Amino acid sequence: MVSSFRPYLFVSRYSLYAVFLLGCLQIQLGVICSLGIWILSEAKLQAAQAHQTWKSPLGLTEQVTTANPESAQYSKPLPYRLKPTPILLAAPENFNPDLRLPPSRPEPPLPEPPQQNSSPPPLPEPPQQNSSPPTASTKPKTPDAVLESIDTDYYYETDNFGQTNFFLEPTVQFRLRNGNKIFFKTGFNFFEQRGIESITNFPLQVGWQGKIGQVTLQTAAGVDVFNRLPTAINLNVKVDAPISPPRVSSSGRLLSAVIISGNLEQGPYKSNARTLENQITAWRFGPDLYWQIDRNTSLFSSLRLGSYNDGNSDVQSFSRLERKFGQFSLAANLFTWSYDRDLERTSGYFSPPDFLVYNGEVAWEGDIAKFLRCRLAANLGRQRLKGEFDNANTYQTRCTVKLSPSIEADLGYSFSNVRNQETGGSAYGGNSFTGQLRVKF
Numbered sequence: 049m050v051s052s053f054r055p056y057l058f059v060s061r062y063s064l065y066a067v068f069l070l071g072c073l074q075i076q077l078g079v080i081c082s083l084g085i086w087i088l089s090e091a092k093l094q095a096a097q098a099h100q101t102w103k104s105p106l107g108l109t110e111q112v113t114t115a116n117p118e119s120a121q122y123s124k125p126l127p128y129r130l131k132p133t134p135i136l137l138a139a140p141e142n143f144n145p146d147l148r149l150p151p152s153r154p155e156p157p158l159p160e161p162p163q164q165n166s167s168p169p170p171l172p173e174p175p176q177q178n179s180s181p182p183t184a185s186t187k188p189k190t191p192d193a194v195l196e197s198i199d200t201d202y203y204y205e206t207d208n209f210g211q212t213n214f215f216l217e218p219t220v221q222f223r224l225r226n227g228n229k230i231f232f233k234t235g236f237n238f239f240e241q242r243g244i245e246s247i248t249n250f251p252l253q254v255g256w257q258g259k260i261g262q263v264t265l266q267t268a269a270g271v272d273v274f275n276r277l278p279t280a281i282n283l284n285v286k287v288d289a290p291i292s293p294p295r296v297s298s299s300g301r302l303l304s305a306v307i308i309s310g311n312l313e314q315g316p317y318k319s320n321a322r323t324l325e326n327q328i329t330a331w332r333f334g335p336d337l338y339w340q341i342d343r344n345t346s347l348f349s350s351l352r353l354g355s356y357n358d359g360n361s362d363v364q365s366f367s368r369l370e371r372k373f374g375q376f377s378l379a380a381n382l383f384t385w386s387y388d389r390d391l392e393r394t395s396g397y398f399s400p401p402d403f404l405v406y407n408g409e410v411a412w413e414g415d416i417a418k419f420l421r422c423r424l425a426a427n428l429g430r431q432r433l434k435g436e437f438d439n440a441n442t443y444q445t446r447c448t449v450k451l452s453p454s455i456e457a458d459l460g461y462s463f464s465n466v467r468n469q470e471t472g473g474s475a476y477g478g479n480s481f482t483g484q485l486r487v488k489f
Contacts (some may be wrong), residue, residue, distance in 0.1 A: 104436065193222040195489045196229070202483035207476065209469065210242035211320050228258035233270070241321040248275040249318070253282065262287040272316050277324060282315030294340070303343050309336040317356070322396030331355045344372040358395050362387045370409075379409040382428065398469045404432040405440050405466055422447040431466055440466045446482070458484045 141273040149344040159478030200218040205211075226231065237249040254271030269283040287310045294305035309331075317328045341347060347369050354362040363386050370379040383406070387399040407429020415421050423446045431440035446460035467476045 055060070061116075077353075103386075181256045190225055192229070193224050195220070196223045197221045198485075198487045200485045201235075202485075203480065205478065205480040207468075207478040209471065209474075209476070210240075211469070212238070212240040213318070213320065214238040214272050226258075228256065231255045231257070231268075233268075237318070239318070239321040239324055244321040245276070247277065247321050247324050249273070249304060249316075249324070262290055271421070274324070277327065280316045280329060284311070284313040284315075286311050297343070301343060302340050304332045305338070305340040307338045309354060310334075311336065311352075317397060319397040326358075328395055328397060329357045346370050350416070356395075358391060360387060360389050360391050362397070362399070375412055375414040377409075377413070379411070380406075381409060381429070382406045392470050400433055400470075402432070402434060403467075406430060406485065407440055407442070416447075420447060421450075433467060440467060454488045456486045458486075 056410045056415065072402060148336075153164060164432040168438050182370070189312075196222050198218060200233045203213070203215040215235065217233060217237070219231050219233040221229055221231040226273075228311050231254075233253040233255070235251055237251065238246065239249070246360055250273040251270065252273065255268030257264070257266040259265070264287070265282070266286045269281070271387075272282055274280075274282045289308055291306040291308055292304070294307075295303040297303055311334045315329060316330045317323050317330045319328075325359065332352050332354045334350065336350045337348070339347045347367070349367040350365065352362075352364045354364070365382075365384045367382045370377055383404070385400060385403040387401055390397050390399050390401055391397070407427045409425055409427045411423060411425035413421070413423035420461065423444075425442075425444045427440075427442040427444075429440045431438055442462060444462040446458060449457045449459075462480045462482070465475065465477050468478070469476070
């Protein structure tokens with residue numbers, strides 16, 4: 049949520065220019081390194097059994113927002129990319145997470161590990177005198193790990209109360225020989241706020257994703273390094289299990305599925321510069337439910353319980369019912385948020401004792417050209433804070449550009465007046481830019 053729109057995408061008027069260039073160089077270095085690894089890799093892992101796999105509700109076709117109106121991401125339809133979700137990203141201002149992080153493309157199912165032969169292999173026959181010497185096998189050996197993709201996420205948010213948050217985070221993902229995945233995430237984040245010295249953050253995280261039967265498990269752990277604050281630890285765990293087997297059409301479209309997820313996250317609460325300066329951290333946990341009712345109707349619901357190191361706690365829920373009509377769609381969204389205590393003045397984060405947002409959404413999505421696909425959406429509704437009602441409107445757009453068969457780029461923009469801080473009698477308004485560059489190998 050943000051208000052004062054700035055025609056440039058730099059995070060700060062002065063010092064951020066150099067820091068932003070550093071972030072850009074980091075992306076270029078990551079792309080150059082990844083291309084080198086691709087060229088030197090021995091072989092590529094082949095895709096297997098398309099459209100029988102469902103991915104975690106952090107990648108299931110579209111994404112929904114999660115736990116904190118400044119930046120949390122929930123997931124919505126199938127087959128979601130399993131990707132660690134920052135505990136700060138949950139927001140009523142963006143009811144269609146699809147526009148904050150672009151929907152990931154379906155990936156092939158994880159191949160099952162090779163079965164061991166129960167009987168011992170036959171003994172080799174002694175060589176005949178006239179037999180020709182054995183020739184070395186020319187079949188290439190499967191590498192232990194293959195570079196699969198590099199995704200770079202971009203998020204820039206500013207509002208009419210002098211708050212700016214900037215995130216630039218590339219994630220490098222490898223597929224192992226047994227079908228499991230490992231990923232490495234780093235990046236550059238910047239937080240600026242009136243009356244507070246700006247803070248820069250360099251996240252470092254290592255994660256693993258695999259399947260145990262029909263259950264998909266993802267774990268990740270790392271550290272957050274700050275320019276003027278102590279280093280903090282972060283971790284998250286996500287488990288996805290199908291309640292009913294997903295059905296997919298011959299064209300790869302999801303027809304029906306019921307998936308439940310369990311989530312556990314811990315780390316710095318990246319709401320704004322003041323919250324970080326106060327070294328606020330939080331544990332968040334709770335379930336997600338995704339139900340593909342039919343090929344055009346879906347329901348997503350999420351519940352999060354939070355526990356903060358300043359003694360506060362919160363309960364947050366989000367539900368979304370969506371119906372598609374060709375290139376158009378209608379959706380109803382409901383968001384509730386309640387804290388035990390209002391500590392915004394002392395701890396710095398928005399902590400409403402009673403916050404409710406509900407709205408209806410109208411959206412269109414279609415191909416403008418062979419290489420360009422866009423989505424436009426408008427959310428109109430109401431918000432209630434401390435018993436007082438006000439309008440709650442959000443306008444969003446996102447476009448995907450296909451640069452090559454293996455490279456795609458997304459750019460999105462959103463304006464919202466849904467609050468993420470106490471504003472008194474003043475109106476709130478916020479602008480946010482989002483983007484992602486995806487390179488598949």
